[in-house]
Amino acid sequence: MNRRNFIGFGVLAMATLPATLSAFSSIDFRATKPDAWKAKTVADAIKGLYGDIKPEASDKVKVKAPKVAANGGAVPVSVKTDIPAKTVAVFQDMNPESAVAVFNIPDGAIVDYGFKIKLKATDENGGNGTVTAIVEGKDGKFYKGTVSLNVAKGGCEG
């Protein structure tokens, strides 16, 4: 086709761009980063997901959990941050594997997630446990927030 038609065609194509070609797409991190989910330690899980990163501890990553969780089967956890984020990953060091969930952050989403998790009793681990959240910033940097807790009655054995 001649050049004039070609340019016109390009403009028309942009106007009818289907929504599925927009920048954000759903990701199944279990499929794309399988090693992260098998890792036993928080460090290995982070590596499996993000590679060799050095997250900086930041009080802008707010992770909350009750200081003493009475029921290990349903421990409420919340993760919140204002840092513009691409993904947010949650780990803990009390269970047989470390990865809990990875949130893929769409445009217009607010990072303020609440969910409930199962944790093994901390006396099986000799004391406190820690829940860690890593925020993958849109600026290319990684930020870390943590919360420590005790779990009175373990919830993984069912």
Next chain:
Amino acid sequence: MKIKAKLKGDEVRVKVLVKHPMLTYDQAKKKGTDANFITHISSRVGDRVVFDASTSQFLSKNPLFKYRFKANGVKKGDEITVSWTDLSGKTVTEKKAIK
């Protein structure tokens, strides 16, 4: 699924409760069955994805998810669609009008 979505000011606040046994590998072994738990859950309004999470065996039984997003044009009466998939490959999708 129980889906509650409310428009408050310029935000939509969502609570999703899924009925699912969320059996860990250890729990399944004890019962002599296969592990089964939700592995991915996402949510959209029209073509816009508003929530997208990959999940592990460590979410609680009958998991609850709370999240919010900027309305950016989403109105009361618009439908939010929630879809989850579990380890067995089962997918469930449900919709609810935003209040």
